[in-house]
Amino acid sequence: MHIVVCVKQVPDTEAPIRIRPDGTGIEESGLSFVMNYYDEHATEAGLRLREQFGGTVTLVSVGPERAREALRTGLAMGADEAILVTDPQLDRADPVGVARVLAAVIRTLPYDVVLCGKISTDDNAGIVGPALAEYLGVPQATAVARLEVDAAGSRALVHREVEGGVEVLSVPLPAVLTVERSLNEPRYPSLPGIMKAKRTPIRTLTLAEVGLAAPAPRAVLARLESPPARRAGRIVQGDADDAVREIVRFLREQARVL
Amino acid sequence: MGADVWVLVEHSQGSPKRISLELLTCGRDLARATGGRLVAVVPGAGVQPVARAVASRGADVVYAADHPLLEPYTTDGYTTVLADAVREEEPAVLLVGSTAQGRDLAPRLAARLEAGIVTDCTSVAVQDGALVATRPMYTRKAIATVRVDGGGLRIAVVLPAMYPVAPPAERAAEVRPWPVRLEAAAIRTQVQEIRALSRDTVPLVEADVVVSGGRGLRGPENFALLDELARALGGAVGSSRPPVDSGWVPHDYEIGQTGKTVSPQVYIACGISGAPQHLAGMSGSKYIIAINKDPNAPIFQVADLGVVGDLFEIVPKLSQAVRAAKASP
Ligand SMILES: Cc1cc2nc3c(=O)[nH]c(=O)nc-3n(C[C@H](O)[C@H](O)[C@H](O)COP(=O)(O)OP(=O)(O)OC[C@H]3O[C@@H](n4cnc5c(N)ncnc54)[C@H](O)[C@@H]3O)c2cc1C
Ligand SMILES: Nc1ncnc2c1ncn2[C@@H]1O[C@H](COP(=O)(O)O)[C@@H](O)[C@H]1O
Numbered sequence: 001m002h003i004v005v006c007v008k009q010v011p012d013t014e015a016p017i018r019i020r021p022d023g024t025g026i027e028e029s030g031l032s033f034v035m036n037y038y039d040e041h042a043t044e045a046g047l048r049l050r051e052q053f054g055g056t057v058t059l060v061s062v063g064p065e066r067a068r069e070a071l072r073t074g075l076a077m078g079a080d081e082a083i084l085v086t087d088p089q090l091d092r093a094d095p096v097g098v099a100r101v102l103a104a105v106i107r108t109l110p111y112d113v114v115l116c117g118k119i120s121t122d123d124n125a126g127i128v129g130p131a132l133a134e135y136l137g138v139p140q141a142t143a144v145a146r147l148e149v150d151a152a153g154s155r156a157l158v159h160r161e162v163e164g165g166v167e168v169l170s171v172p173l174p175a176v177l178t179v180e181r182s183l184n185e186p187r188y189p190s191l192p193g194i195m196k197a198k199r200t201p202i203r204t205l206t207l208a209e210v211g212l213a214a215p216a217p218r219a220v221l222a223r224l225e226s227p228p229a230r231r232a233g234r235i236v237q238g239d240a241d242d243a244v245r246e247i248v249r250f251l252r253e254q255a256r257v258l
Numbered sequence: 259m260g261a262d263v264w265v266l267v268e269h270s271q272g273s274p275k276r277i278s279l280e281l282l283t284c285g286r287d288l289a290r291a292t293g294g295r296l297v298a299v300v301p302g303a304g305v306q307p308v309a310r311a312v313a314s315r316g317a318d319v320v321y322a323a324d325h326p327l328l329e330p331y332t333t334d335g336y337t338t339v340l341a342d343a344v345r346e347e348e349p350a351v352l353l354v355g356s357t358a359q360g361r362d363l364a365p366r367l368a369a370r371l372e373a374g375i376v377t378d379c380t381s382v383a384v385q386d387g388a389l390v391a392t393r394p395m396y397t398r399k400a401i402a403t404v405r406v407d408g409g410g411l412r413i414a415v416v417l418p419a420m421y422p423v424a425p426p427a428e429r430a431a432e433v434r435p436w437p438v439r440l441e442a443a444a445i446r447t448q449v450q451e452i453r454a455l456s457r458d459t460v461p462l463v464e465a466d467v468v469v470s471g472g473r474g475l476r477g478p479e480n481f482a483l484l485d486e487l488a489r490a491l492g493g494a495v496g497s498s499r500p501p502v503d504s505g506w507v508p509h510d511y512e513i514g515q516t517g518k519t520v521s522p523q524v525y526i527a528c529g530i531s532g533a534p535q536h537l538a539g540m541s542g543s544k545y546i547i548a549i550n551k552d553p554n555a556p557i558f559q560v561a562d563l564g565v566v567g568d569l570f571e572i573v574p575k576l577s578q579a580v581r582a583a584k585a586s587p
Contacts, residue, residue: 017396124378218412243572
């Protein structure tokens with residue numbers, strides 16, 4: 001079975017971000033970047049399918065040179081190959097544009113399953129997976145919390161987390177699946193894995209090499225600002241009965257839910 | 259290109275979901291700005307009751323896209339029908355709720371129609387012909403304003419609880435059947451079953467009051483205390499990540515970066531320290547009340563009312579007091 005995992009490099013969510021004074025984006029200097037959290041789960045899912053069926057796990061990323069590090073993380077977890085599409089013209093690409101680039105690359109590879117994260121933690125878009133499925137012309141399942149592939153490797157049975165329940169969906173392969181964090185527990189890279197990842201060459205491609213023109217993004221960032229600051233309010237300490245009275249008064253007079 | 263604003267109506271058991279009614283409120287203003295009609299589109303099987311229900315909620319016209327293959331929701335079925343409808347009528351804007359269904363459908367539809375799309379919107383407007391939306395980014399550490407320019411369809415996927423539900427209007431809009439052309443072969447996936455997780459409270463993202471518990475709850479049995487308080491307040495129960503990881507509560511309780519985003523009128527955090535990944539899912543709440551025994555817990559920095567104390571003492575008394583307050587207003 002040939003598995004492709006789409007991997008994005010994102011700022012570490014633990015760290016604070018600094019918004020550029022002109023509101024055009026964030027300051028990247030001093031920021032640490034990691035593999036998108038959900039893509040660790042996607043990589044893990046890919047590795048488990050390979051353990052079950054044999055085959056290959058290929059990572060594909062669209063991003064600047066630094067995105068290599070995210071690919072190295074995936075290689076160290078156990079992926080076989082990695083491809084980075086990097087091109088200054090891609091700096092402005094919106095998620096739909098990224099999906100188009102990924103599709104152009106993945107179309108040239110053998111694939112039975114394409115795995116993406118449910119969302120990227122920087123953009124929060126949740127767009128790339130379904131858009132990629134459309135460009136590849138294959139079915140999709142989003143927010144997959146459980147995944148089983150039949151013995152023939154022809155269909156996936158997935159659980160999707162939907163409001164108030166779980167949808168059990170049968171999806172013919174090849175397909176694009178976007179994964180939830182509850183799908184699995186990503187493994188840590190092993191020491192031999194890390195050594196091997198250092199030696200594995202990462203194939204890099206430019207936009208022209210994947211056969212695409214510069215993207216014309218439809219959605220553009222006009223301004224980035226800090227969220228309205230929340231200020232600490234009143235603090236109540238002491239007796240539980242007093243505290244309860246304060247909360248009830250707050251619920252009635254300020255929040256107006258009583 | 260037209261100027262109409264479409265709202266995709268999501269429904270369950272014959273009633274429109276609250277998010278769809280919120281979108282109609284949002285769509286009303288957009289239609290005023292574009293000078294077009296506000297159109298509610300209701301796909302499904304046997305959707306007449308839903309169509310009639312939304313007809314009095316501010317739409318100018320309701321399209322009932324009734325077809326047996328549109329129940330249950332499938333990506334392929336909905337994408338096919340909506341793409342056809344959009345190509346025929348060329349609306350300017352399509353509003354979709356940020357739900358499991360909406361997030362599955364909207365990006366696929368955008369790619370098929372080469373439409374502009376913006377997801378996770380906290381507000382949507384039309385300015386100088388462009389769709390302008392605000393949305394959280396970087397785990398809510400920043401708010402972005404995004405413009406979607408150019409012609410053709412623009413799709414906005416809007417978070418729940420961003421717009422109020424308008425009261426029913428006196429005049430009901432006309433309900434028109436939308437001719438659905440859909441063949442079984444177009445739907446490649448197969449929904450085998452939908453397993454409902456039984457919850458006797460309102461859905462988390464729709465709740466006006468969210469009572470949320472963290473590691474401070476110490477065990478699954480203690481979530482009953484939060485259930486009781488949520489029931490008294492007519493709200494829903496959520497959690498931080500540790501209770502989910504420890505298996506005390508189901509996955510769909512989780513609020514935060516890797517869980518749900520909620521924006522209730524009041525969020526009551528019990529035994530939650532206030533890690534940035536948790537704040538990412540709830541700092542858009544109108545009011546925050548925190549109950550924590552550690553006076554230095556970071557949650558107090560965002561709480562409108564911070565109560566330093568033992569939740570096991572306070573929560574049961576609070577439930578009782580709320581019930582008493584409701585009984586004698
Ligand atoms: C990539 C990533 C994603 C994450 N995503 C999420 C997410 O989506 N949501 C999320 O919540 N977390 C998430 N986390 C985890 C997050 O970093 C914190 O670990 C988590 O939010 C802590 O949960 P907590 O506040 O319940 O537990 P703790 O931090 O352990 O806090 C427990 C609190 O309970 C208080 N307490 C204890 N006993 C009592 C009592 N009797 N009465 C009153 N107070 C009491 C304590 O004082 C303490 O403040 C994520 C982490 C990572 C790395
Ligand atoms: N630049 C990228 N390169 C590779 N994969 C990506 C990229 N951006 C997004 N993805 C994939 O799409 C998923 C969802 O991203 P998004 O649509 O940006 O929220 C991610 O978890 C990745 O699997």
